[in-house]
Amino acid sequence: MDKQLIAERFAKARDTYSREARVQQQVAEKMMYLLTQKAGSGFNHIVEFGCGTGSYSRLLLHELRPEALLLNDLCKEMEECVHVLCQSPGVRFLPEDAECLDFPEKTDLITSCSTLQWFNDPAEFFVRCHSALATDGVLAFSTFGAENMHQISRLTGHGLNYLPLEELQSLLTPYFDILHAEEEIVALPFDTPQHVLKHLKQTGVTGTEKKVWTRGRLQSFCDEYIRLFSDNEGKVSLTYHPIYMIAKKKSI
Incomplete structure (x- = not known):
């Protein structure tokens, strides 16, 4: 992964992301629902990696009301988008590659929406999360599966190497008990292919x-x-393939 290029693309899109990222917003809302249903809400110390413009961050703060919320993103410009949240007690922003981030020890919840697909080594990241989490701590994230934007990869020959749900489960199982694993397909309609490209940009x-x-x-x-x-009717679609994972730390 060219992390610098990824950061540059997201930095350029930060003013339009919240308006255009309709599926990602739906995913964030569903992630919060699943998290509270499957793992409860008693999380005092939370880390969100890949916070982006803060759609999921706002839900974490308002729904879970943690004592400490560390918002992390690869793109330092995202601080502009979450600065209002950082006025709340216990909330701070840290720009850094999450794959290199030193998580605060005894964190109760490490969570994210729509970020893990950009990682070079998810397996090693899961090991680091296990080490940082408190006893019975939770790792909860959404990412995307192999069908994600398959139209783009088919026509351009370019796309991410998405991990299937089964492989994510396999990577997590040595260190976590899986509380919930789910995937879905969402088709987003557009009038023209040009509108698809504009949406992606x-x-x-x-x-x-x-x-x-x-x-x-x-x-x-x-x-x-x-x-x-x-x-x-002459419309075209773009496929999203969200995957939701909620896992509790094992004692190993």
Whole structure:
């Protein structure tokens, strides 16, 4: 992963992300619901990695009311988006790659929405989370599965290597008891392929794509998108594949 490029793309999209990231907002709301249903709400010390513009952060603060909430993001510019939250007692922002972050010891909850797919080594990250969590601490996150944006990867040959739910479970099981594992498919409709590309740009999830969009490439992309992924009304869709994981620390 080119973490610098990822940070730059999300920094450029920070003003439009909250408006465009409709699926990510739905995922954050469902993550909060599942977390309170499956793991309760008694979390005094929370770390959120990949806080972005703060959609999930606001839910964590208002629903769980922790004593301490550390908001972390790879992109330092996200501090602008969560500065209001950081006025609340116990809330602070730390810009750093979460894969290198020294978590506060005895954290009750390490959580995130729509971030883990950008990691180089999720397995090692899970080990570090286990070490940082307090006894019976919880790791709860959403990420995306193999069907995520499959239209884009098929037409461009470029996309992330998403881990399937079963592999995530396998990586977690030596260190955590799985409380909940779920996946779903969400199809987001658009009028044209150009609108799909604009949506991706305004959410920052173009991520590591480095190719230049020439006029010819754009035309070919749009023609094929319509041919392969349009419905009877001429609209096109973009697939999201959210995965939700909630796990409690094992004593090993």
